[in-house]
Amino acid sequence: MSAMTDTPAVLAGQQRSAELEQAIARDPGAFRILTGDRPTGALHVGHYFGSLANRVRLQRAGVELLVLIADYQALTDRDAAATLPDDVLGLVADYLAIGVDPERATIFAHSQVAALNQLLLPFLSLVSVAEISRNPTVKEEMATAGSDVMSGLMFTYPVHQAADILACRANLVPVGKDQLPHLELSRIIARRFNERYSPDAPFFAEPEALLSAAPMLLGLDGRKMSKSLGNSIPLRATADETARLLARAVTDSQRRISYDPADRPEVSSLVLLLALCDDTQPEVVAERIGDRGAAALKAELTTALNDRFAGIRARRAELAADPGHLRKVLATGNERARVVADATLHAVRKLMHTSY
Numbered sequence: 001m002s003a004m005t006d007t008p009a010v011l012a013g014q015q016r017s018a019e020l021e022q023a024i025a026r027d028p029g030a031f032r033i034l035t036g037d038r039p040t041g042a043l044h045v046g047h048y049f050g051s052l053a054n055r056v057r058l059q060r061a062g063v064e065l066l067v068l069i070a071d072y073q074a075l076t077d078r079d080a081a082a083t084l085p086d087d088v089l090g091l092v093a094d095y096l097a098i099g100v101d102p103e104r105a106t107i108f109a110h111s112q113v114a115a116l117n118q119l120l121l122p123f124l125s126l127v128s129v130a131e132i133s134r135n136p137t138v139k140e141e142m143a144t145a146g147s148d149v150m151s152g153l154m155f156t157y158p159v160h161q162a163a164d165i166l167a168c169r170a171n172l173v174p175v176g177k178d179q180l181p182h183l184e185l186s187r188i189i190a191r192r193f194n195e196r197y198s199p200d201a202p203f204f205a206e207p208e209a210l211l212s213a214a215p216m217l218l219g220l221d222g223r224k225m226s227k228s229l230g231n232s233i234p235l236r237a238t239a240d241e242t243a244r245l246l247a248r249a250v251t252d253s254q255r256r257i258s259y260d261p262a263d264r265p266e267v268s269s270l271v272l273l274l275a276l277c278d279d280t281q282p283e284v285v286a287e288r289i290g291d292r293g294a295a296a297l298k299a300e301l302t303t304a305l306n307d308r309f310a311g312i313r314a315r316r317a318e319l320a321a322d323p324g325h326l327r328k329v330l331a332t333g334n335e336r337a338r339v340v341a342d343a344t345l346h347a348v349r350k351l352m353h354t355s356y
């Protein structure tokens with residue numbers, strides 16, 4: 001179904017990602033991954049199946065993993081929120097609960113890594129206002145909020161993302177297709193920097209997108225599942241909360257359950273989620289539930305989610321009870337990220353002749 005709508009860039013990205021997966025399997029040590037989330041609320045099961053599980057898989061395969069808590073990005077569209085510290089520590093707890101190993105991985109917040117942010121300035125000099133304006137996320141924001149309201153930080157956010165990636169010298173960024181244009185801009189910035197300041201020996205590797213076969217889960221109201229829309233099943237939800245959330249999930253009036261994302265998006269998303277929990281195909285799930293209808297689908301999904309996430313939730317509850325530990329993990333990660341970003345900035349200054 002998606003093949004019909006995918007652009008040539010997405011198809012090429014998928015092809016390249018398949019090659020990258022093989023390269024990772026051969027030599028995981030050749031890759032450094034940067035991935036991240038904005039601290040705007042609790043991570044949910046859509047994040048888990050779409051991206052978090054994939055990070056843990058790659059970490060276990062032996063790839064070096066850096067996980068960015070993009071706190072400045074949370075400030076692109078709102079004032080500093082008093083909930084930010086809790087949201088940030090909440091993300092750390094989510095990461096550890098799903099299996100990110102703080103001994104091997106680096107979890108950090110970009111506001112805490114000065115050198116990373118300083119790279120934004122030289123990088124801004126390498127792109128034009130028109131190029132940034134063509135970025136789909138910026139364009140969309142410009143269209144909805146308008147340039148009178150949109151902050152300069154929002155406008156430059158794809159360049160900031162390039163600074164995140166290149167400060168860490170990451171060469172692989174697992175993303176959804178919506179993030180491909182950001183990656184393309186990061187590659188352009190890396191290339192231009194190399195051409196201008198380091199023509200004989202490219203300094204930055206051009207980071208590559210690793211597209212996962214991430215399924216698009218809808219929220220319980222049929223819109224995109226989102227932290228901010230209040231339509232998600234948070235990872236940390238209790239068994240009772242999960243049951244209550246699913247009870248109000250939107251379905252439709254057809255009794256027989258089928259998997260038909262185009263015509264029955266809400267029911268199909270629930271079927272897909274159950275299939276993901278059971279490690280099976282949505283068609284198999286739809287067939288099994290059949291005429292037993294939406295009530296049976298919701299009942300089975302409640303049990304499946306609660307089984308699947310029981311361990312993660314128990315770990316997360318333990319972790320959340322010890323904020324001192326979470327702060328320590330983050331402080332260690334920040335320190336490690338600082339060492340890497342300081343070295344990058346040092347080299348960049350030398351290459352740019354701004355080292356005196």
Ligand code: TRP
Pocket residue numbers: 034035036037038068070073160161164165173
């Ligand atoms: N833009 C990403 C998002 O909205 C978060 C992010 C910021 C990120 N910087 C990054 C992801 C660097 C990967 C690499 O979810």
